[in-house]
Amino acid sequence: MLKSLRKAKISKTILLLTILFVLVSIRLFIFEPAQVVGHSMAPTIEDDQWILMNQLSFSKDKPNRGDVVVIDLSDQIYIKRVIALPNETIRIQDQQLFIDGLPYQQNFMTDDQRFWTHDIEQTHVPSEHYYVLGDNRKLSRDSRDSYTSLGFIHESDILGKAQMVIYPFNEWKFIY
Template identity: 30%
Template structure:
């Protein structure tokens, strides 16, 4: 009888961990809504977002993150790429992104930037702020938008690590 109770308790804890702990604190599935990250991520793709390590380790430039632009109390989230890191100064002149006065050499942007938005003037990021952009720069609502702005670390939900579907694009996100 003790063995049965122990087994029941063990499986109850395991089920609780799988249903509650994993999706809320470790890894979560999310769906891309829109084409602001095309061609890297396409509308409707299923992704896994890792929600734990970024809390203890730093995020890197070009990481793709999920964040809550209007705070964690709002369920709306965006999926974007980190362009600017804490403490850096960002400015967009023409189609070039400048970080601390130097042109950022990157190949993620789908096309030349048509509207620099608020980054037409230099933006200095705080100690816990990131500047994010979609890869499809001309349709992306991102840190260039005054309503989205800089992304504070506390509003980051996790780092995109894996694409589940469609199966022909299955695999890690780099």
């Protein structure tokens, strides 16, 4: 009887250690939490929310248009939406965004946010780079101004994809 209790205790300990190992591995190699500072991605992601970033999102695939990505530039972390892909052209005229000459619908933005983008002449996105914008254009530092802000984002500067808001708990949601 004592032997079976000891076996049960050892089995339980091994199970708990295995679960702990799996959780730590997931945290270290797949999902990374990050706190959002600022309003540049509102209303998609609000100031002081915590997100979960998938670090393996782009290990095989490249970012797609519309993906919300986490960017590391000179030890500064940014969260922005991918708007234009490598080798595409982008232009903004009269508040309308054009990609390769075609209007792009920005359904993730509120009507109020659409009217804070100045005209941008047609610009070619270099190979291996992305054009990113914050959803809250009025308050976002992003690819629109390459001299004082982010400019084009090299693919190696993209850490992963923002998958979900995890805190506050009552605001939990997937990010689209």
